Amino acid sequence: QELDELLAGLGVYAEAHALTPPAGMRERVLGRVLAEIGTVAPAAPVAEVPTMRVSASNPHVASAAVPAAAPATRSNGWAIAASIALLLSLVGNALLYTNWQKTSNELAVALNNQTRFASSTQVMERRLHATQEQLHVLRSPDEYKLVALAGTPAHPAARARVLFNKAAHRVYIDVAQLPPLPTGKQYQLWALDNGKPVDAGMLTAATTAGDGLQQMKDIGSAQAFAMTVEPTGGSAGPTMSTMTVIGNI
Structure with missing residues (x-):
């Protein structure tokens, strides 16, 4: 009751002392408020507050809807798949390079063996031809005159x-x-034609050791043959003091 009486007294006081506001004051106040509202930055979005759903049978709080995490999960899945694909690609490339290098090495070895085999085959063919030629020379006394060369008194x-x-x-x-x-010496064969020595060629080391026949330079005419020791590569004329063998036709 005392509160009611106090409120009533305040109301009577307010009516007794009420003042009429100046003209245009209401418009100025509203304009200032609107201007202040226009300069205020928009507020950040507020998270949705859980709402209360109450019923007689299930009085539970309904939580706000949570955005699904599917996009993030999908992005992570793509990243993992790309990483696995890159790893598989690197491993595959490494294996291909290793196999290619192995194949290249095997091919190089095969080519090297083929080259060596071809070279060996050519050497064997030349030796066979030389052997056949030597047999023909030795078995053709009518075509080839045998000239025996005997050692000189020094040899x-x-x-x-x-x-x-x-x-x-x-x-x-x-x-x-x-x-x-x-060292530095080699046997040289000479054909003597009318007493004049003609270079008939140098003997190889194999021939000097008695390893088969050696074909020498062609000689048109000769009455004798002799052999001297000369510097490696031969001389223009024979060194008579080193004559080792000589024989007449």
Whole structure:
């Protein structure tokens, strides 16, 4: 009751002392409020507050809807798949490179073996041809004149022979025994035509050791053959003091 009486008294006081506001004051106040509202930045979105759903049978609080995480999960899935694909690609490329390198090495070895085999085949063919030619020379006394070369007094044990085909101008040398040569020296064969020495070629180391026949330079005419020791590569004329063997046709 005292509160009611106090409120009533305030109302009577307010009516007794009420003042009329100046003209235009209401419009100025409203304009200022609207201007202040226009300058205020929009508020950040407020998270949805859980709402209360009450019923007689199920008085539970309904939570706000939560955005699904599917996009993030899908992005992570794509990233993992891309990483796996990249890893598989790297492993595959490494395996392909290893296999390619292995194949290249095997191919190089095969080509090298083929080249070596071809070279060996060519060497064997040349040797076979030379052997066949030597057999023909040795088995054709009518075509090839056998000239025995005997050792000089300085080398009595030295022996060799020349097979000379005068019609074809072909000359072959066959060594039975010759003294060993010092370093930088080589045997040189000479054809003596009317007393004039003609270079008939240098003997190889194999021929000097008695390893088969060696075809020498062609000689058109000769009455004798001799052999001297010369510097490696030969000389323009024979060194008479080193004559080892000599024989007349």
